[in-house]
Amino acid sequence: MSELKTIHLNLPARTEDLRQLEIGSVAYLAGRLFTAREGVYQRAIADGFGMPAGKDALGITNFHCSPAASINPDGSYTVGAVTATASFRFAQWLDGWFRLSGCNIIIGKGGMTSETYRQSFVPNNAVYLTTVGYGTGALLGRGIKRVAGVYWLEELGLAQAVWVLEVEKFGPFLVESDLAGNSLFERENAKIAPGLERHYAGTKPATLRRYGETDDKTKEVI
């Protein structure tokens, strides 16, 4: 079995740093990143509140995640484990989000479609890193050195708030999309799909069909 290529990236990453990322290689991060998911997108973009702070305070790496965290009586934070949430649900906000946030790395679970990469990521010189497993919550938790700030805690609650995290050797992640918009998951899907027919041989489609159902094995549920 071949060893996977491993890259250590300092945040914020420059475009030339991202050029060395090939789909399927392993990445570890050091520096500052922040969590944001549907609650933040809704508030920042759709509700028009804009970003809760500037790029210096937040960084330009967006993690689709809510940490398993709690607030101590003295106001400090305990962050235990962090694991990404599935990203495909957030595609609708991405164009506005890249414009607003200036992000060039999105970290999440399961990636997005190559169509989304070409439309929204490539013009913004952005890549997608996927968490591994899922999820390596404890390993990622170890990589968090400090909570640098929490925004919109009152407005969105603990799970949806913006958590700004200082990280070191934060990973592992796999490069899911590169600067050209290629997708690792779609490459793997294409390898697996032709072999599926053989295993379906002899099985029967259900008598009661589902409205809109397809038997195309190259389709995805996202």
Add this chain to the structure above:
Amino acid sequence: MAKAAIEIPDDYLDGLRRCADTEKGDLSAFVIKAMLENYEAAKEDRRAMCGDTGLPRWYVKIGNEARIEGGPIALEAALRRATARATTGVPLRPNRVHPLWRTDHNNNVGINAPEIEYAFHPDADWIELTTVHKGGLFGTDYRMLFPGDGIEGIKRFYLDTLVGFGKRGLACQPAIVGIGLGGSKDTSMVLGKQASCLRIVGSRNPDPRIAALEEEFKELGNSIGMGAMGFVGSSMVIDCHIEVGYCHTGGMPMSVHMFCLSSRRACARIFANGKATFPTDPMWFTDYMRRETIEWGRKAAEAAE
């Protein structure tokens, strides 16, 4: 609850190691290796193995001779208190929100949450509490099949669910796959979930024909060419468990559930004298649970064997 969130159960771990031994896909093998390191890190640091600590829930099995101080109301209050305490203590992610207003009590307690399911056991004075923290979004599906769909229809829906949620690893496989067959629609869902979350890896249904189907489905799932995270490989199914319930004569409802790379389950059996044991196996599905007879007694028990 901390044990469930932090320590991967031994039966799942052994099953995953067996997958790792035969995995030839380099990406899939990398994923499993990272997960094995993650379990170690979780135990060493006493932190949750996965940041999505799922929807914590309870399974309560009550011995027929057991009496609960304060009655069932006190028991339910204690389980809700334990859930809230573990949420800040471990910490767990406060995942539970109102479905429409998205309000979050930050303690995983709310309307109809956590779920508490009950079962009973003859000739016993203990109470067994099992907590399961299962992810809540992907890897589960239900379908109304009919008797004419037969085993081949069951196989098709099983493959559809595996492939559909296996792509991109949405199901967080390799998983303990639970299949609920029969019952009412809701029973089929409940049985499938219990089969994935409460039966340990390596256990088999006592009906030899169902046990053979479990073996066949496990092999089938691991031969579709897909592994961890939906990468090319062979690690999809740690084990397959099937549970059945009598259903409408015209139907054959089926559910599929996947208990993921963070198969979080912990069990405590509490005896009348206050002592407790912590078995790996919740022993949820017993001869009594799977009984076919009206009455339960010595005779019925012998007939079941």
